[in-house]
Amino acid sequence: MLVLVAGPWRRDPAFRSLFAARTISFLGDSLSLVALMLHVADTAGQALAVALLLLAGDLAPALLAPLTGAVSDRWDRRRVMIGCELAQAGLLVAIAVSLPPLPLLLALVALRAVAGHVFLPASRAAVATLVRPRDQAAANSALGLATNGGEALGPLVAAALFPVAGVRGVLLVDAATFLLSALLLLRLPALPPSGPAGPRDGLLTDARIGLGVLWRTPALRIVGLGFCAVVAFNGIDDVALVLLARDTFGAGDSATAALLAAVGIGLLAGYALLARYSSQASMVWLLVAGFAVSSVGNLLTGLAWAVTAAFALQTVRGFGIAAMDVATNTLLPRLVPDALLGRVFGNLYGAIGLAAGVSYLAGGLLLDATSAPVTFVLAGAGGTLATVAVAVTLPRALRRRQP
Structure with a gap:
């Protein structure tokens, strides 16, 4: 972790907050993915059902990408990111409480994935605003290290939590990571859109x-x-x-x-x-x-x-x-x-x-x-x-x- 003691992570408190928020939410993402894949495999008993779960998480955001990116250019990016984290937390709580049948589960997973894809371009754009140009490559590298590390660690954490908390507990832990991420994002300065003032299309x-x-x-x-x-x-x-x-x-x-x-x-x-x-x-x-x-x-x-x-x-x-x-x-x-x-x-x-x-x-x-x-x-x-x-x-x- 020596890479994190220098550069933007050391100099920029706002970037540290964004870094921590994204690390925590990516860790939670990998937790819930493992939990849902195992739940669907156990309840549906078909590989196709697991494939549909993965497709719901990937296809819906991809198809709506032009709109999800436009959201972060239209409103304050800090508020957009916080709203996305709160929406994902709420959807995960709904899934954890109800563990709905497969069609409804796929719809809720797709909605959560869309919220995550609204968050993604807003957070990428936020790095360009918060970090000076000469430090942006190092900042993006540190974010990549943290998020991929969180994704790699998530299945191991899920394996430790399952015997104690079960599927519902793991999903609620993921919801808590999104709430914590939202709290960390409150420490960012306002990131208003830089487009023209007044009425917009x-x-x-x-x-x-x-x-x-x-x-x-x-x-x-x-x-x-x-x-x-x-x-x-x-x-x-x-x-x-x-x-x-x-x-x-x-x-x-x-x-x-x-x-x-x-x-x-x-x-x-x-x-x-x-x-x-x-x-x-x-x-x-x-x-x-x-x-x-x-x-x-x-x-x-x-x-x-x-x-x-x-x-x-x-x-x-x-x-x-x-x-x-x-x-x-x-x-x-x-x-x-x-x-x-x-x-x-x-x-x-x-x-x-x-x-x-x-x-x-x-x-x-x-x-x-x-x-x-x-x-x-x-x-x-x-x-x-x-x-x-x-x-x-x-x-x-x-x-x-x-x-």
């Missing part, structure tokens, strides 16, 4: 403007399409890793679990390094390097000869994914006016969610038709081609926009 008009800016601005379009392409090609990696370990290498459950953990280990190490050194890097080339490492890592994983080799390659991939995240979240505020930043973040991460869904579907069909090694090679090759396209076009687009 409707929310739908704001959403259309956000989509238009993302598409019409060459640099933003290249970043968005490149990120989505890399995710669409490589998002199937977790499923493919299970088949690679079991079918190709004949590994047992422990080796398979270790292989699945490799990217997470690399992510945490990558965020820790970037929190210390990212301020010295070009965000454009950090983004390209992240795309390249993530994609080439999968391509080489398809050629790996043993679990240990695949583990090493997937650990290195984690560094690349961390670089992609930090570079994108730091680069976008330099390309977009603050008044549009929430919409651009919301649309980008909504599109990435849809790209991940495409990857699950197409990658699953490819896995069934071929094998895990072939899938990894094709996925990595596709992501590498997308990386080359970004490396060629993005610097040129950025040069054109300079006066």
Whole structure:
């Protein structure tokens, strides 16, 4: 945790509050996800039901991304974040008290996910407001380290709580994390929108403007399409890793679990390094390097000869994914006016969610038709081609926009 004693975490009390709020709420998120997956598996008894639960949490926010991003550009972002945390706490209490049948549960999970996706662009935009530009890469790295660490720790905490509290208790603990997050966010200064004062167009008009800016601005379009392409090609990696370990290498459950953990280990190490050194890097080339490492890592994983080799390659991939995240979240505020930043973040991460869904579907069909090694090679090759396209076009687009 040495990365946290310097830079924005030490200098900015407001950023420390945002950091703590996001860490706590991400930890709670992973708690409730584990609890709900186990509950649905026990009560519905079908893998399809668990898949629907995951889909409800991913698809609804992605489809509503233009609107969720517009909310954080229209109202005070501090109030938006607090309102989202309170809404998620209330929905989790409702789920915990009633443990409703599957259709109603899916609807409540989708609503909670939408509230979380309203929170996401508001919090990303808040970093650009609260942290001075030269510290933003370190701030985004520290947030990535904390949130991914919370997600990794959540299942372990859930395992400890289940024997004592059960499903309802774990869900109520998650609700409490959102309430605590809301209290921490009260310590932030006001973060009013920077758009024009006076009457404004409707929310739908704001959403259309956000989509238009993302598409019409060459640099933003290249970043968005490149990120989505890399995710669409490589998002199937977790499923493919299970088949690679079991079918190709004949590994047992422990080796398979270790292989699945490799990217997470690399992510945490990558965020820790970037929190210390990212301020010295070009965000454009950090983004390209992240795309390249993530994609080439999968391509080489398809050629790996043993679990240990695949583990090493997937650990290195984690560094690349961390670089992609930090570079994108730091680069976008330099390309977009603050008044549009929430919409651009919301649309980008909504599109990435849809790209991940495409990857699950197409990658699953490819896995069934071929094998895990072939899938990894094709996925990595596709992501590498997308990386080359970004490396060629993005610097040129950025040069054109300079006066």
